[in-house]
Amino acid sequence: xxxxxxxxxxxxxxxxxxxxxxxxxxxxxxxxxxxxxxxxxxxxxxxxxxxxxxxxxxxxxxxxxxxxxxxxxxxxxxxxxxxxxxxxxxxxxxxxxxxxxxxxxxxxxxxxxxxxxxxxxxxxxxxxxxxxxxxxxxxxxxxxxxxxxxxxxxxxxxxxxxxxxxxxxxxxxxxxxxxxxxxxxxxxxxxxxxxxxxxxxxxxxxxxxxxxxxxxxxxxxxxxxxxxxxxxxxxxxxxxxxxxxxxxxxxxxxxxxxxxxxxxxxxxxxxxxxxxxxxxxxxxxxxxxxxxxxxxxxxxxxxxxxxxxxxxxxxxxxxxxxxxxxxxxxxxxxxxxxxxxxxxxxxxxxxxxxxxxxxxxxxxxxxxxxxxxxxxxxxxxxxxxxxxxxxxxxxxxxxxxxxxxxxxxxxxxxxxxxxxxxxxxxxxxxxxxxxxxxxxx
Amino acid sequence: xxxxxxxxxxxxxxxxxxxxxxxxxxxxxxxxxxxxxxxxxxxxxxxxxxxxxxxxxxxxxxxxxxxxxxxxxxxxxxxxxxxxxxxxxxxxxxxxxxxxxxxxxxxxxxxxxxxxxxxxxxxxxxxxxxxxxxxxxxxxxxxxxxxxxxxxxxxxxxxxxxxxxxxxxxxxxxxxxxxxxxxxxxxxxxxxxxxxxxxxxxxxxxxxxxxxxxxxxxxxxxxxxxxxxxxxxxxxxxxxxxxxxxxxxxxxxxxxxxxxxxxxxxxxxxxxxxxxxxxxxxxxxxxxxxxxxxxxxxxxxxxxxxxxxxxxxxxxxxxxxxxxxxxxxxxxxxxxxxxxxxxxxxxxxxxxxxxxxxxx
Numbered sequence: 136x137x138x139x140x141x142x143x144x145x146x147x148x149x150x151x152x153x154x155x156x157x158x159x160x161x162x163x164x165x166x167x168x169x170x171x172x173x174x175x176x177x178x179x180x181x182x183x184x185x186x187x188x189x190x191x192x193x194x195x196x197x198x199x200x201x202x203x204x205x206x207x208x209x210x211x212x213x214x215x216x217x218x219x220x221x222x223x224x225x226x227x228x229x230x231x232x233x234x235x236x237x238x239x240x241x242x243x244x245x246x247x248x249x250x251x252x253x254x255x256x257x258x259x260x261x262x263x264x265x266x267x268x269x270x271x272x273x274x275x276x277x278x279x280x281x282x283x284x285x286x287x288x289x290x291x292x293x294x295x296x297x298x299x300x301x302x303x304x305x306x307x308x309x310x311x312x313x314x315x316x317x318x319x320x321x322x323x324x325x326x327x328x329x330x331x332x333x334x335x336x337x338x339x340x341x342x343x344x345x346x347x348x349x350x351x352x353x354x355x356x357x358x359x360x361x362x363x364x365x366x367x368x369x370x371x372x373x374x375x376x377x378x379x380x381x382x383x384x385x386x387x388x389x390x391x392x393x394x395x396x397x398x399x400x401x402x403x404x405x406x407x408x409x410x411x412x413x414x415x416x417x418x419x420x421x422x423x424x425x426x427x428x429x430x431x432x433x434x435x436x437x438x439x440x441x442x443x444x445x446x447x448x449x450x451x452x453x454x455x456x457x458x459x460x461x462x463x464x465x466x467x468x469x470x471x472x473x474x475x476x477x478x479x480x481x482x483x484x485x486x487x488x489x490x491x492x493x494x495x496x497x498x499x500x501x502x503x504x505x506x507x508x509x510x511x512x513x514x515x516x517x518x519x520x521x522x523x524x525x526x527x528x529x530x531x532x533x534x535x536x537x538x539x540x541x542x543x544x545x546x547x548x549x550x551x552x553x554x555x556x557x558x559x560x561x562x563x564x565x566x567x568x569x570x571x572x573x574x575x576x
Numbered sequence: 577x578x579x580x581x582x583x584x585x586x587x588x589x590x591x592x593x594x595x596x597x598x599x600x601x602x603x604x605x606x607x608x609x610x611x612x613x614x615x616x617x618x619x620x621x622x623x624x625x626x627x628x629x630x631x632x633x634x635x636x637x638x639x640x641x642x643x644x645x646x647x648x649x650x651x652x653x654x655x656x657x658x659x660x661x662x663x664x665x666x667x668x669x670x671x672x673x674x675x676x677x678x679x680x681x682x683x684x685x686x687x688x689x690x691x692x693x694x695x696x697x698x699x700x701x702x703x704x705x706x707x708x709x710x711x712x713x714x715x716x717x718x719x720x721x722x723x724x725x726x727x728x729x730x731x732x733x734x735x736x737x738x739x740x741x742x743x744x745x746x747x748x749x750x751x752x753x754x755x756x757x758x759x760x761x762x763x764x765x766x767x768x769x770x771x772x773x774x775x776x777x778x779x780x781x782x783x784x785x786x787x788x789x790x791x792x793x794x795x796x797x798x799x800x801x802x803x804x805x806x807x808x809x810x811x812x813x814x815x816x817x818x819x820x821x822x823x824x825x826x827x828x829x830x831x832x833x834x835x836x837x838x839x840x841x842x843x844x845x846x847x848x849x850x851x852x853x854x855x856x857x858x859x860x861x862x863x864x865x866x867x868x869x870x871x872x873x874x875x876x877x878x879x880x881x882x883x884x885x886x887x888x889x890x891x892x893x894x895x896x897x898x899x900x901x902x903x904x905x906x907x908x909x910x911x912x913x914x915x916x917x918x919x920x921x922x923x924x925x926x927x928x929x930x931x932x933x934x935x936x
Contacts, residue, residue: 191882191883191886191887192883192886192887192890196883200883203882204881204882204883207882228882229872229886230872230882230883230886230889233832234832234833234835235726235826235828235830235832235833236822236826236828236833239825239826239827239828240617240618240621240826240869243613243614243617243618243753244614244869247612247613247614247617247753248612248614260725261724261725261726261828261830261832262832264725264726264728264828264830265726265728265826265827265828265830266827267728268728268730268827269827272752330715330718330723330724331723331724331725332725356712356715356724357724358832465881466881
């Protein structure tokens, strides 16, 4: 009898608990929120909260971890001068250690927890690739990705909220290819490529012009630091001009290994891997002190530029960045990575001002599509932003490094992906910064 | 004398595990429904870490084999799931997850046969090689597996019946991160019930026998190799399932997501939580998921720069590991259990439970 009662007590308890839980529910009646005209998540009367993911720790951190500090310094400068229409910019940075799984987690945090208005300057092709669909699904503006992959801008109907910023690797390849075809038509050319979008898009551009001149193609996997086999193959091919689509570490490694092999071709590195200061310090570190003046080693190397950098301290933009860094920067010197961050931040402020007094997420996207091509800024060439393209800066100039300083070899060359012709266009290179250093609304 | 726990949970292991699972399910529903989308996404991450750690803790804690390469099995599961979810007509989610677990099972069997012949440092070395080599495979077959950039994963649509059922009970609309958290925790509960039953069954006893004394186990008629391979396969299958869930949550399967660090983190999670205990695996998974974000937040509140705050997380994680190893060598779960037992002994209660076996 007692057992029987006990069992029933238990069943009753379970049923009650179940009923209680079910009572929390709403039953089957279901309503949907009416669609709101434009989202203002992340915007209050006096703040705009934005976020970004960068590798602050791990292998990709040297150099790249300085980009957000450039952003921060410029936002602090804008905030100190009244903000954007009275709103202060709050920039939330999260570390993803260049691991896409972590990028996904920190992006969840930025969008769902910090409730950012927009993602600005998210860095890296595999890392940012993991979150593009999510950001577009949540309708978060994904502005000015720090990577030159084509996928951020060539299909705006697929990811309408994502915009590129720097020149994509394909147009860089085209410009490099044309320069070689015109200036070194007899060179035997070898390519040294990173085995991802970077190398692939670059090769595609180069081959449009000098397909017949290429005698050898070697690729490396990011993370595998032994490039001796590739360098030996380049040497064996007899190539006297090597085009490198490499990151700074691999620029340094390729220089060191070829030095050891006694291989002395002419080198042309893409903009990504040619920062003389960083490559110089990496050379010193990788060679364990054997190479002391790494910058010297890069003398005569040809590369490209699309924004003024630390090698031209007298440029009006550099004067502005130096002032911003002196007033609001953290520890350390003004480096090219910080200049990159500030230049991106400048474009973001411009976009917010273009979106008007009461910006919405949809509004800022529309504003960039409408007037982005006319944004004046540090970039040497205009942006390509429109309803059909979300690709960024449209061109660059070819320079030769002499004593750590880039000497112009060509005027600014402007083009687009595909068969678009390459044209000289200095119109944007003359843009001077506004006197107060903040773009006009 | 029946204790209170026996009365509430039931006396046989199976009934006990099922009751606990049911209770767990209720807790999961309540927690997921009362937290926001971001927490939901974190719980989804905790679920996949928990499943992988649960499998690993069975292998290491119960069978005494070590694996430094479970990240590799997660990668195999993740890539399987990513490949099956491609195309215009992706497979149904349960099928995708089963396949992720299945492919990892096959890989685990292959590796397990080799692993069964190895001991201690040799086994550690072999599995380490696995963790280093497997992320290289998608890079080598870049055309099919996306190379360095990996394969992006589209989260499948939430089935209407599921959204409706949850809405009926809770009155809240289903978001994609909540859906993934539900999927993850359902998988976790099912996995843990199976693992707990396995651990309490004849198979679990043979595993422990092999761990404790090989010669004695062999004399008792246990086939050492078979027991080892089986433990390895079970554990790899869990990792595969966890990998599939990771691909869904992270929306990508890329080589840089499955570096050696992942394997070592899993190992440290179960050491922190308590070797051989499923509760410990859950605690470890919770630490892996929540600690970095919490610590970074504290660092920023203290006014550290972004870079310094980001560097704080691995530092604190390391410190916690050192402290746990020093002061609670049996892990957090083991430490709590030991403390409780000491107190019971102090009070002279005769009913202090003595099983430290895996339970969810």
